[in-house]
Amino acid sequence: MANEKSKVKRVPKRGRYDKETIHGILDNNRICHVAFIHQGVPFSIPTIYARDENKIYLHGASVSRMLVELDKGIDMCLSVASVEALVLARSAFHHSMNYHSVVVFGKGKAIDDAAEKIHALKVITEKLVPGRWEDARQPNPIEMKATKVIAIEIEDASAKIRNEGVGDEKEDYDLDVWAGLVPINNDLQAPISDDKLKEGIEIPDYIKKLVEK
């Protein structure tokens, strides 16, 4: 999926260009950071997203500056990254992190078709919590109007992964310095019911399952 723009140049062995890897990382993160140019200045805006086939959906208020700009079909780029561990080498120079990241290039277009828009919102909701869409109260016409959904066809993308132990210079292995990984937990925790929950409503199985994973 890569061309000159997305090619990983630093530590090329960490670059991946196959759809399976790229889609996997996109599906495994919740927030992307969108880069776009507005009045000649680059912006970086964190936002929720979801992938559907070779498209990425962003959504927000209809009047959102970012979404209005993206709808013009301007060049845009987005990136996601998760950190799985701090990598503490014997030398400061070889300190690193284990991470999975993706950079995507494409152009956005607002979804006007009502059925397509509902589909996109369903994909965004189901990505966060599979099973939620059918359970929750679905959008009414006023909410649909207040929401803009941008679809971005992935034109070009690359992944970059570091997933290994410490790598030190040969002569440093003899130093009296502790080296190793400090893993980072990214797990979901036990759900907390809303204070105003109607009596008799249990935590649904699809939410319990989410946390047990």
Add this chain to the structure above:
Amino acid sequence: MANEKSKVKRVPKRGRYDKETIHGILDNNRICHVAFIHQGVPFSIPTIYARDENKIYLHGASVSRMLVELDKGIDMCLSVASVEALVLARSAFHHSMNYHSVVVFGKGKAIDDAAEKIHALKVITEKLVPGRWEDARQPNPIEMKATKVIAIEIEDASAKIRNEGVGDEKEDYDLDVWAGLVPINNDLQAPISDDKLKEGIEIPDYIKKLVEK
């Protein structure tokens, strides 16, 4: 710290502009996403960073395209975001996340002065693991030459925070839908010593302390 560029327009009550809040969020994340323009196209690149007073340091290989471009003093923007919980409302529309995010605007400049550069690398290392810099083997002249550090003076910044429970439409509270938060863990876990660790080296207290926090 905000002007027209960084002002939070959607849900303005979530915007914060005081240094304490902005610096706190910057200090509490490990990866930022850097937006910059190269050959007319916006790029979004995830990278490690650290804050020092009103500056942000980025570092990497001296030949890194991003760092070489930023050193030209071009406009840039970076954002960070952490997600603390999924917010599951009764309506799909009011689904959200609890998050802390910051958007920073500024311009970069490579640090040439050797003492300043060492200071910046120390700040980056100490941010990840306080106490690590003095323990690890510090950079030698070859490593210093291979490393570029960019300092970005924060010209303009804003934070956006959602840190509350579910908010539903009045008429939805009576629906038979579970609502609540699913918190996300971001904790560091027990360190894993390198396979090639020299015999007799214990996990240092400053690393144990990191995990106990």
